[in-house]
Amino acid sequence: MAMPEKGDTAQHKRDMKTYQNWEKKDRSARFKMLNYMHNDLIGQFEGYQTAQEMWNALKLTFMAPNAKMVDHLRKMSAMIRKSKVAGNNLSDEQQILIVLRSLPDSWDQMMTHNESIKTFAQLSHHLKLEAERQEAKGNASMFVADAKSSEHKGS
Template structure:
């Protein structure tokens, strides 16, 4: 999605919101600063419209319906990120519980077991949960069968 928005020169609106410039009381609408502000706003608005169209049109209808109500690309992006991106507290909790309770299956080779644990450690790191080497070693030992 970043690539498509960048190609359409609309990527910047993902993280940017602008409000239409208002004239102060007694301010001349032909004022150079106001014209400059309006030009910047109109440029942003055009890019935002393009980006919103790209995002909405790339979604399935049932999902698009939920996001059409948002007025800016930024609002859509934030909502999508909350729903589909990043790691929520509950997801982080699930990952840590899975890692902490993971046990080696007797018929599974040790190499595969360690690879799976390594993958879980990587997932936890991506979620912002860092473990020391000692914690990782303890978790591997804890995951091994008693005998």
């Protein structure tokens, strides 16, 4: 909702009151959503201007096909941050190795050496994309299997 332009009419006063009520409810909703988040997520989502924007970002992050990978990376990021707070600053290379070692064995074949990945953020992005690709590949395989099964039943 956009703030009404300046005016002095009765309609403007009603519009302004409606806007102020909406703004108060929106601020309350944003605060409640942030209040229920883990501390390591607050910084990622507090910059959204409205509760609707924040909700959309949360859905994209945690309801996407790669939500398991996103959750894993969030936990790894929190672990790295806690390590830093404890005085153990890990180099970018150490952070990348820790994350790679934390992946399931099934990811070994997918993770080829990529010289362009130099930071945790770059690795995180790469892994999210790979998780999406694997999800799409799995869905495509299921579709092909369903199509073959339907074709076989029809013949």
